[in-house]
Amino acid sequence: xxxxxxxxxxxxxxxxxxxxxxxxxxxxxxxxxxxxxxxxxxxxxxxxxxxxxxxxxxxxxxxxxxxxxxxxxxxxxxxxxxxxxxxxxxxxxxxxxxxxxxxxxxxxxxxxxxxxxxxxxxxxxxxxxxxxxxxxxxxxxxxxxx
Numbered sequence: 001x002x003x004x005x006x007x008x009x010x011x012x013x014x015x016x017x018x019x020x021x022x023x024x025x026x027x028x029x030x031x032x033x034x035x036x037x038x039x040x041x042x043x044x045x046x047x048x049x050x051x052x053x054x055x056x057x058x059x060x061x062x063x064x065x066x067x068x069x070x071x072x073x074x075x076x077x078x079x080x081x082x083x084x085x086x087x088x089x090x091x092x093x094x095x096x097x098x099x100x101x102x103x104x105x106x107x108x109x110x111x112x113x114x115x116x117x118x119x120x121x122x123x124x125x126x127x128x129x130x131x132x133x134x135x136x137x138x139x140x141x142x143x144x145x146x
Contacts, residue, residue: 001009
């Protein structure tokens with residue numbers, strides 16, 4: 001083979017590897033989206049619906065809506081680090097997402113890092129407090145490597 005043919009072959013191989021990596025990232029985001037949507041769909045009492053999830057440049061964005069009738073319902077989404085509690089305070093702080101007050105029909109986007117600093121296998125915890133002050137938790141595993 002000539003040097004030109006070898007170079008052409010190497011460039012083709014590199015392009016194929018880049019395309020495969022992009023497909024794997026898109027597939028992981030779709031799997032995670034399906035897991036979270038199914039989880040929240042089954043938790044009808046939360047009145048919270050995931051409208052859009054996207055993974056972009058290490059950010060995992062959850063856009064939520066309050067479908068319920070009660071105002072000022074407190075919603076907390078957290079990425080639960082798989083390390084035991086107290087094992088790594090920085091990891092636990094890094095994994096927490098903001099607490100939001102959602103009025104009926106309100107939307108909020110909560111970004112969560114899922115790059116090198118956050119595990120790609122984690123639990124997503126949804127905690128809500130209804131108008132009567134009752135608190136409930138739901139948890140779903142998310143695997144971004146699928």
